[in-house]
Amino acid sequence: MSQLNDISLVAQVVVFKNTRAFDQLVKKYQSPVRRFFLNLTCGDSELSDDLAQDTFIKAYTNIASFKNLSSFSTWLYRIAYNIFYDYIRSRKETTNLEPREIDPLYSTEQKNIGEKMDIYESMKVLKEIERTCITLFYMEDTSIDKIAGIIGCPAGTVKSHLSRGKEKLATYLKQNGYDGKG
Numbered sequence: 078m079s080q081l082n083d084i085s086l087v088a089q090v091v092v093f094k095n096t097r098a099f100d101q102l103v104k105k106y107q108s109p110v111r112r113f114f115l116n117l118t119c120g121d122s123e124l125s126d127d128l129a130q131d132t133f134i135k136a137y138t139n140i141a142s143f144k145n146l147s148s149f150s151t152w153l154y155r156i157a158y159n160i161f162y163d164y165i166r167s168r169k170e171t172t173n174l175e176p177r178e179i180d181p182l183y184s185t186e187q188k189n190i191g192e193k194m195d196i197y198e199s200m201k202v203l204k205e206i207e208r209t210c211i212t213l214f215y216m217e218d219t220s221i222d223k224i225a226g227i228i229g230c231p232a233g234t235v236k237s238h239l240s241r242g243k244e245k246l247a248t249y250l251k252q253n254g255y256d257g258k259g
Contacts, residue, residue: 083105083148083150084145084149087149090140091141106150109217110133110157111125111126113154116208118161119201124164128157128160132157136153136156154217154227155227161205199246199249199250200246202246203245207239207242210239210242211239214235
């Protein structure tokens with residue numbers, strides 16, 4: 078039903094230039110897209126907001142190109158992924174993603190803020206593609222097939238990125254005191 082509603086809203090934007098319909102799409106997806114960027118940028122909320130804004134601007138200007146070959150959310154995440162990839166490519170060095178203060182708007186449990194910062198720190202050990210796959214699969218609950226559509230590679234490659242990413246994260250976390258013993 079949600080996919081049908083998205084298609085209806087997209088049609089209203091394309092056919093009638095209904096900006097209120099696009100506003101509804103933004104309201105529905107702005108938190109997930111911001112969270113996606115927050116994880117990819119290792120906690121930089123200002124950069125995440127900027128990238129999310131760029132994503133919605135690009136989605137609005139290109140909404141007529143949405144062909145309903147995938148869900149609207151997959152199409153939107155593909156745009157978000159490309160925005161992030163372009164940002165990374167435009168920077169010469171990719172290792173300077175510093176964790177920033179976590180905006181309370183994105184943090185659901187303030188008592189775990191130290192652990193969240195550790196997660197952002199641990200995400201730095203991953204390649205961008207691994208970070209993207211881990212974020213989409215584990216934090217956004219996106220299927221492997223949808224991730225493959227978003228990043229433009231076969232499902233088997235997504236599984237490889239997930240496996241390598243998990244292994245790197247486990248090693249990093251074990252080395253930093255998270256041994257799974259509570």
